[in-house]
Amino acid sequence: MNHRIIMAGFGGQGVMLIGTLLTYSGMREGKKVSWLPSYGPEMRGGTANCAVCVSDRPIASPVVTEPSAVIAMNLPSFDKFSKILVTGGSLIINSNLVNVENIREDIKPYRIPANDEAVNLGSERVANMICLGGLLGVEGIVSIDTVIEALPEVIQERYHHLLDLNEEALRCGYEMVQEMK
Amino acid sequence: MKPVYLRPKSLTGTVTHYCPGCTHGIAHRLVAEIIDELDMQGKTIGVASVGCSVFAYNYFDVDFQQAAHGRAPAVATGIKRVHPDKVVFAYQGDGDLASIGAAEIVHAAARRENITVIFLNNAIYGMTGGQMAPTTLPGQKTTTSPFGRDTAGQGYPLRMSELLSTVEGAYYIARCSLHNAANIARAKRAIRQAFSNQIQGKGFSMVELLSTCPTNWRMTPGKALEWVEKEMIPVYPLGEFKIGEGE
Amino acid sequence: MSEPILMKGNEAIAEAAVRAGCKFFFGYPITPQNEIPEYMSRRLQEVGGVFVQAESEVSSINMVYGASGAGGRVMTSSSSPGISLMLEGISYIAGAELPCVIVNISRGGPGLGGIQPSQADYFQATKGGGHGDYKLIVYGPSSVQEACDLMVKAFDVADKYRNPVMILGDGMIGQMMEPVVFPGVTSESPALEKPWATCGNEGREPNLITSIHLDPEVLDAHNWKLYEKYKAMERDEVMYESYYEDDSEWFLVAYGTVARICISVMEKMRKEGTKVGLIRPITLWPFPKAAFDEVVDSAKGFLCVEMSTGQMIEDVKLAVEGKTPVYFYGRTGGAVPIPRNIEERVLDMISGKVPVVTDYFDNIHGGGGA
Numbered sequence A: 001m002n003h004r005i006i007m008a009g010f011g012g013q014g015v016m017l018i019g020t021l022l023t024y025s026g027m028r029e030g031k032k033v034s035w036l037p038s039y040g041p042e043m044r045g046g047t048a049n050c051a052v053c054v055s056d057r058p059i060a061s062p063v064v065t066e067p068s069a070v071i072a073m074n075l076p077s078f079d080k081f082s083k084i085l086v087t088g089g090s091l092i093i094n095s096n097l098v099n100v101e102n103i104r105e106d107i108k109p110y111r112i113p114a115n116d117e118a119v120n121l122g123s124e125r126v127a128n129m130i131c132l133g134g135l136l137g138v139e140g141i142v143s144i145d146t147v148i149e150a151l152p153e154v155i156q157e158r159y160h161h162l163l164d165l166n167e168e169a170l171r172c173g174y175e176m177v178q179e180m181k
Numbered sequence B: 001m002k003p004v005y006l007r008p009k010s011l012t013g014t015v016t017h018y019c020p021g022c023t024h025g026i027a028h029r030l031v032a033e034i035i036d037e038l039d040m041q042g043k044t045i046g047v048a049s050v051g052c053s054v055f056a057y058n059y060f061d062v063d064f065q066q067a068a069h070g071r072a073p074a075v076a077t078g079i080k081r082v083h084p085d086k087v088v089f090a091y092q093g094d095g096d097l098a099s100i101g102a103a104e105i106v107h108a109a110a111r112r113e114n115i116t117v118i119f120l121n122n123a124i125y126g127m128t129g130g131q132m133a134p135t136t137l138p139g140q141k142t143t144t145s146p147f148g149r150d151t152a153g154q155g156y157p158l159r160m161s162e163l164l165s166t167v168e169g170a171y172y173i174a175r176c177s178l179h180n181a182a183n184i185a186r187a188k189r190a191i192r193q194a195f196s197n198q199i200q201g202k203g204f205s206m207v208e209l210l211s212t213c214p215t216n217w218r219m220t221p222g223k224a225l226e227w228v229e230k231e232m233i234p235v236y237p238l239g240e241f242k243i244g245e246g247e
Numbered sequence C: 001m002s003e004p005i006l007m008k009g010n011e012a013i014a015e016a017a018v019r020a021g022c023k024f025f026f027g028y029p030i031t032p033q034n035e036i037p038e039y040m041s042r043r044l045q046e047v048g049g050v051f052v053q054a055e056s057e058v059s060s061i062n063m064v065y066g067a068s069g070a071g072g073r074v075m076t077s078s079s080s081p082g083i084s085l086m087l088e089g090i091s092y093i094a095g096a097e098l099p100c101v102i103v104n105i106s107r108g109g110p111g112l113g114g115i116q117p118s119q120a121d122y123f124q125a126t127k128g129g130g131h132g133d134y135k136l137i138v139y140g141p142s143s144v145q146e147a148c149d150l151m152v153k154a155f156d157v158a159d160k161y162r163n164p165v166m167i168l169g170d171g172m173i174g175q176m177m178e179p180v181v182f183p184g185v186t187s188e189s190p191a192l193e194k195p196w197a198t199c200g201n202e203g204r205e206p207n208l209i210t211s212i213h214l215d216p217e218v219l220d221a222h223n224w225k226l227y228e229k230y231k232a233m234e235r236d237e238v239m240y241e242s243y244y245e246d247d248s249e250w251f252l253v254a255y256g257t258v259a260r261i262c263i264s265v266m267e268k269m270r271k272e273g274t275k276v277g278l279i280r281p282i283t284l285w286p287f288p289k290a291a292f293d294e295v296v297d298s299a300k301g302f303l304c305v306e307m308s309t310g311q312m313i314e315d316v317k318l319a320v321e322g323k324t325p326v327y328f329y330g331r332t333g334g335a336v337p338i339p340r341n342i343e344e345r346v347l348d349m350i351s352g353k354v355p356v357v358t359d360y361f362d363n364i365h366g367g368g369g370a
Helices: A015-028 A075-081 A114-121 A124-139 A144-154 A157-178 B024-037 B052-058 B072-082 B094-100 B102-110 B160-165 B181-199 B221-235 C009-019 C035-046 C057-069 C080-095 C122-126 C144-161 C171-175 C216-236 C256-271 C289-293 C312-320 C339-350 C359-365
Strands: A002-010 A032-037 A047-055 A069-072 A090-094 A108-112 B044-048 B063-066 B087-093 B116-121 B172-177 B205-210 B239-243 C005-008 C024-027 C050-053 C074-078 C100-106 C137-139 C164-170 C177-180 C240-243 C250-253 C276-281 C283-285 C301-306 C326-330
Touching (some): A002 A124, A015 A032, A015 A144, A015 C005, A015 C177, A032 C171, A047 A075, A069 A124, A090 A124, A108 A157, A114 A124, A124 A144, A144 A157, B024 B052, B024 B087, B024 B116, B044 B052, B044 B072, B052 B063, B052 B087, B063 C057, B072 B087, B072 B102, B072 C050, B087 B094, B094 B102, B094 B160, B102 C057, B116 B181, B160 B172, B160 B205, B172 B181, B172 B221, B181 B205, C005 C009, C009 C144, C009 C164, C009 C177, C024 C057, C035 C050, C057 C074, C074 C080, C100 C144, C122 C164, C122 C283, C137 C144, C144 C216, C240 C289, C250 C339, C301 C312
Parallel strands (some): A002 A069, B044 B087, B087 B116, B172 B205, C024 C050, C100 C164, C137 C164, C250 C276, C301 C326
Antiparallel strands (some): A032 A047, B172 B239, C240 C276
């Protein structure tokens, strides 16, 4: 296995957090991992993104130029990263913010209304977890149970009252993609 | 027989390289006397700057570090942070402190760094051969202002004591002169204050000393002392510009 | 061994420094290394150390000079333009023979350049940078773990030689998170005697920290004394890794994060039957000439891959002394070499073609650059 994933969205949508969560979970499962954020001025407005690698082999480059999967939580992220996804790669789309008809035919898109589902669960802020759940449902990478166990270690303590909500959101995204596969 | 005048213990016996009539020697002696009187010789670390006082460490019988041009307050900061219980002083000239090291002195003051700075202002670059300094007086001839400092293109003197007294972090700022005995006595009191402040943990203290440079001013030592009184003091008034309050 | 912790490179470097007994940090903000001062501002307080945010890099490095001269275990960190500002102070520190550690999480230049990963500071780090005859020991870690291990080593080596040591990482090393296991050192300052330090001359002759020697005979002697020290470093401090040096005719040469990418290319090509090896300098200065001596007679070619327009390649050429062709492939400004493009260059080299030095030329001119 050699997963090379880009997670992208507006600053504040929590893409860095789900990237960290996946990386941490990969480490917990004994895999080689790396996490590389975008940084500097590109963090101010526009899109924030991080590159996550989870592999059986040592990670060569933490820079992901040809991702095997992409989470696009907003339109600029979709525009930027759907182009570089490898043929056959998985594209998790937050369809509430990415309303596009034409998507490359050589990739596998999964449209998830993450914002709506998050609001249904109780807070728009867990849209990121729904997308991560979707990614896990499609790509595997690590077991969802590992990710749920890692939640309290990755999420800051002052948000621990939201752990259950985050878990629900992960499972929600995970289930949603099962029907789309 | 009771000796009435001895070399301070904190000075070595080395003959200085300073020119005849230069007041660096007086300033060194005052600092050394204060170190002796406060019984701090074994606990003092000096920082020499770049300029005529670059070899100050040859004359003071205490630990010393030689700093890059203008950086003495930064070097003193590093030393003081390692040894907060020791006395750290920087000895700087006007080119060093007011020109290339303007940022370092302002920020050491802003941090209320608990150090003592002795600032020799002789309105000229001495060691490099008499070039214009930031403290050179309007109209004063130097090797780089051969027609006299023209404020139109060469600007105005920087009054560092006044400037630093506006910095909230600065605790004690005074300007004295070394041109006669009465003023030397006042300078010594200010230097004592500046070192005592440090020992009491009060923070950044600087004493500016108006000084002579007969060689580069092209004057006799006597004329140079007169020039300090008549020309410099009107531009650089003497006094205590800031005396900190509270702890 | 403790459990690995997932940590950002910059923070891991800072933690390693604290565990190595670093008690003093002076620095100034600059991307992409800001997590180091941020971490230190919090962490040093916990261990009774001192953090000062200086007014500039110029001031930072001179605070390092003062603190080191006073006997403190001290470091600073910055990124390329900030290191340029520090060079004056680094020269003084080397001249005055003071130990300290300088971390450069480098970015693209020249000038303000960019903030993405780059290896364009190799010359600056290894060829002096500042004025005068001096050398830094320069480590080029290729992972967060290695950066931590070298950080601990750097303080000891700096003390051993009374010489500044630089960790030359790039934005990737600083910004990426990887699992890291901290070496079993504590935050207790090592009880190394520094009888030369300025701490008040109670009961002894005064100590002097200086780099000025106006007498030519004295300065000449001082410089040759430094030279002897640098020779000892060249003898005792060289670090590198060689891969498949016994059966390879073609070698990749790379350091830092680029070496990881090259290793993946090497593994892939070997699996497909091409006998490619690799040399990874860990000390960039002293440069591991020995690694090349071991293989140069049997090697047919070296491909040096860097995130610059070609800097380390000069040392590679000096090391192989014209016995074997040395080729270059590079990207700059934050563009990172990708495995496929490196592999193409290796295949070009093997087939007798001179590899094109950068994809930039491919993109702009349709290939044909040289």
